[in-house]
Amino acid sequence: MHKPAKVTIEDVAAAAGVSRQTVSRVINNGPNVKPAVRQRVEAMVEQLGYVPNLSARRMGGARSYLILSINDRARTFENWTSGRGNDWVDQMLYGGMSECERHNYHMVLELIDTDAGTTIPQIARAVGSLRPDGVILTPPHCDNLELVAWLERQGIPCARVGHYEGGNFVDVYMDDEGAMREVTRHLLDLGHRSIGFLAGPLNYGPSQKRRKAFREALAKAGIPPEDGPIGAGNFYFDMAVNVLETMLAAPSPPTAIIADNDKMAFAALHVAADRGLKVPDDLSVISFEDTPGVRFSVPPLTAIRQPTAAMVGKACAQLIALSKGEEGMGAFELPYEFVVRATTKAPRG
Amino acid sequence: MHKPAKVTIEDVAAAAGVSRQTVSRVINNGPNVKPAVRQRVEAMVEQLGYVPNLSARRMGGARSYLILSINDRARTFENWTSGRGNDWVDQMLYGGMSECERHNYHMVLELIDTDAGTTIPQIARAVGSLRPDGVILTPPHCDNLELVAWLERQGIPCARVGHYEGGNFVDVYMDDEGAMREVTRHLLDLGHRSIGFLAGPLNYGPSQKRRKAFREALAKAGIPPEDGPIGAGNFYFDMAVNVLETMLAAPSPPTAIIADNDKMAFAALHVAADRGLKVPDDLSVISFEDTPGVRFSVPPLTAIRQPTAAMVGKACAQLIALSKGEEGMGAFELPYEFVVRATTKAPRG
DNA sequence: ACATATTTTGTGAACGCTCTCAATTGACTT
DNA sequence: AAGTCAATTGAGAGCGTTCACAAAATATGT
Numbered sequence: 001m002h003k004p005a006k007v008t009i010e011d012v013a014a015a016a017g018v019s020r021q022t023v024s025r026v027i028n029n030g031p032n033v034k035p036a037v038r039q040r041v042e043a044m045v046e047q048l049g050y051v052p053n054l055s056a057r058r059m060g061g062a063r064s065y066l067i068l069s070i071n072d073r074a075r076t077f078e079n080w081t082s083g084r085g086n087d088w089v090d091q092m093l094y095g096g097m098s099e100c101e102r103h104n105y106h107m108v109l110e111l112i113d114t115d116a117g118t119t120i121p122q123i124a125r126a127v128g129s130l131r132p133d134g135v136i137l138t139p140p141h142c143d144n145l146e147l148v149a150w151l152e153r154q155g156i157p158c159a160r161v162g163h164y165e166g167g168n169f170v171d172v173y174m175d176d177e178g179a180m181r182e183v184t185r186h187l188l189d190l191g192h193r194s195i196g197f198l199a200g201p202l203n204y205g206p207s208q209k210r211r212k213a214f215r216e217a218l219a220k221a222g223i224p225p226e227d228g229p230i231g232a233g234n235f236y237f238d239m240a241v242n243v244l245e246t247m248l249a250a251p252s253p254p255t256a257i258i259a260d261n262d263k264m265a266f267a268a269l270h271v272a273a274d275r276g277l278k279v280p281d282d283l284s285v286i287s288f289e290d291t292p293g294v295r296f297s298v299p300p301l302t303a304i305r306q307p308t309a310a311m312v313g314k315a316c317a318q319l320i321a322l323s324k325g326e327e328g329m330g331a332f333e334l335p336y337e338f339v340v341r342a343t344t345k346a347p348r349g
Numbered sequence: 350m351h352k353p354a355k356v357t358i359e360d361v362a363a364a365a366g367v368s369r370q371t372v373s374r375v376i377n378n379g380p381n382v383k384p385a386v387r388q389r390v391e392a393m394v395e396q397l398g399y400v401p402n403l404s405a406r407r408m409g410g411a412r413s414y415l416i417l418s419i420n421d422r423a424r425t426f427e428n429w430t431s432g433r434g435n436d437w438v439d440q441m442l443y444g445g446m447s448e449c450e451r452h453n454y455h456m457v458l459e460l461i462d463t464d465a466g467t468t469i470p471q472i473a474r475a476v477g478s479l480r481p482d483g484v485i486l487t488p489p490h491c492d493n494l495e496l497v498a499w500l501e502r503q504g505i506p507c508a509r510v511g512h513y514e515g516g517n518f519v520d521v522y523m524d525d526e527g528a529m530r531e532v533t534r535h536l537l538d539l540g541h542r543s544i545g546f547l548a549g550p551l552n553y554g555p556s557q558k559r560r561k562a563f564r565e566a567l568a569k570a571g572i573p574p575e576d577g578p579i580g581a582g583n584f585y586f587d588m589a590v591n592v593l594e595t596m597l598a599a600p601s602p603p604t605a606i607i608a609d610n611d612k613m614a615f616a617a618l619h620v621a622a623d624r625g626l627k628v629p630d631d632l633s634v635i636s637f638e639d640t641p642g643v644r645f646s647v648p649p650l651t652a653i654r655q656p657t658a659a660m661v662g663k664a665c666a667q668l669i670a671l672s673k674g675e676e677g678m679g680a681f682e683l684p685y686e687f688v689v690r691a692t693t694k695a696p697r698g
Numbered sequence: 699a700c701a702t703a704t705t706t707t708g709t710g711a712a713c714g715c716t717c718t719c720a721a722t723t724g725a726c727t728t
Numbered sequence: 729a730a731g732t733c734a735a736t737t738g739a740g741a742g743c744g745t746t747c748a749c750a751a752a753a754t755a756t757g758t
Contacts, residue, residue: 061715
């Protein structure tokens, strides 16, 4: 099992009869290379199957061609059983990898604990050894002020997904308020007058916006906030089940439920089944996430589809641009989609 | 935004009053370092916050501290809507990242097209630039003989997940035949005599094993194969719906369905709902995958839980061992779990 | 105490690239 | 035709490690 000799830039240079540096210019699309020479070099690159060694590139130059994605351990598969995990990761990955691939960048994933004490050392280690050109922060890490400040101090371009605040960052998000307005109107138009909202964590930016928009939309329709019960305060299935039990046991229970994420929407489906309520006839349900599996639920959930993959893709694209010395910082709002499936209907009577 | 000076091995050496090489020995846990010196160096590493630069390590030494995970584009989020995607990726990632983290390795993900023509060039590019210490192949790439041969020729240690064949590889899998025997017996014991199997692709190793074990288990129970209809032949929702329609329209339709993956099990739930069949009273359903979301289905699916994360974790561990010059090649069978939830019951009558 | 084996430490080279800057070539003026 | 300036090419240094040694320090045996 002898390893085939790896072809280096020198090999290509020799084969093409030019210097190392000229080959470097060609593979980096640099200016000031005669078309004929460029072509000759490219032919040799192709023929010898030359691929630049990333480590050497990093050593010599300033770029690492690496984007680091920081993911929260609590939101992974590990915590599915406790109801905390989700499959956001899947989509984020997809969005990031696709974009990186396009530019011959690579995405390295890091699993980071939510615990504030260990977050920064963990990231410091990853950043220190990898020296990525950019870091992508996903919830809840993008809201970790201490971490964000640390990264800014390191001078590493940083993108936050699902975050709104300014600063010298790439911020990518969707119009949560608009989405909530649309969803609420949908239910209002159907004739619902008592709508429950299974809200996400109070300290989670997008959830705050949705909560606010929900209240406003109800007020605008002349429904006092008391009639729009807001419950939960996290993203977990079990908690949502409890909250729902209470909501539905009230004197005039909601005829529709908006869940801040899929798992809580599933909880609504479960509780409805337990109580003999038919969805959507007796209870309408809308989710605010739409992870891929949702379309296979019984019945298929109506939901706001978050542009998760697109957001991470955009974040990558901006970071890559930045690493090339182009402009990139700023805030970017990506469009969501309202997917009406089979869990909303006019209320009975 | 001035980047903080990065501390190098020389800085640590100077601070500890030793040479570069001694520091290198300490951080690599090398032998022949006086305990007092080791301690002094370690203190300095800590104090200066030194982290070895991965690229430099790769340049100097033989290891890259990188494990490359090859993932099939068709099985990602991108293809959920067509019913091909799954959230395997989530679990694989988790398993791999956790293991890498343990050893201060990093996992780089690559999204590869299934199309045979482009697979190898794509992987060649990634392998060439990253020079990973090992490559993890997941289905369907682990069954791509041409690719496997190419990787073997490159001399890069390679792990296959969900693969059985020998060769100079790390192979990690579960006991698919045993799992199928257990599942079938469960249904048989419940009193089912007509069981349908929504099989996976014919060219997918684990599916072949399950198919074989299913036939044998039925035969052993004195049920001729005709009574255990086998359908589908891929992993998609829509196809499974069609096959089920046919199965259930037969003169003596199955009272239980075994699905080769979750999506096809969901299809069974859907078709049952459409036909007014109650699960599990009128139809029992078992899945052969158990991705995390399954526990939230209505009703929660009984399923074989594949040790997906553990398999990838094991694959990583072996590759890392190998990169350290330890033994690592071989075949490893990991235990599955049979999770009985709410979709199996004795047949009516 | 001396030679010899062993452990511990240090030195120079190498890895493959990009950077900076100098040298060459070619085109355009006058 | 010489002079000027821009476009194109090349040479040398350096990035931060580990490797293969050589050197120094210590331990062991007689």
